[in-house]
């Protein structure tokens with residue numbers, strides 16, 4: 712009764728197209744769910760996601776769940792995830808991806824899941840890291856631990872004179888930081904992010920992880936920008 716009344720007053724709308732959702736629909740309407748552009752990159756080891764890293768860094772495997780286009784249901788979905796206080800979108804997409812990945816051996820050799828870290832002040836501002844739900848969904852399905860200690864994002868304190876113009880107008884410069892210990896030697900890390908665009912952030916993180924002796928790095932993202 713109360714639920715019905717709340718739904719009547721504040722009807723939930725689809726994160727892809729803003730249509731009013733039915734009780735049985737989670738965050739996407741049936742039409743949006745039916746037209747999600749899956750990449751199926753997990754089915755090929757020489758896919759577009761891998762292509763972003765060729766010649767730059769030695770990645771073991773990489774793939775993304777959906778194609779991201781600027782205007783459309785997938786971009787609306789990620790806008791809601793990042794700015795609409797809807798962290799559950801990451802978890803639901805993660806569960807979907809976990810199911811799809813069970814068709815392959817993609818996660819069999821992974822030792823640690825590493826969500827791309829967010830600077831703690833930014834996390835506090837948003838209230839969540841938009842990759843955490845994705846990581847949790849994979850951790851639950853495959854019983855692989857999430858590691859948030861090894862790779863972190865910290866603020867740098869470079870002197871004012873050596874700062875670029877961009878750093879001076881935006882003084883909070885952050886860098887990724889690795890805290891390796893012998894227990895990580897020879898491990899296979901799976902880096903997780905929301906959208907793969909240029910791949911620069913993931914490349915930086917992967918380079919740090921590959922400094923660990925005999926380590927391997929693979930990458931999974933929820934969306935891929937062509």
Ligand SMILES: [Zn+2]
Pocket residue numbers: 725726727728729730739740741742743744
């Ligand atoms: Zn919709």
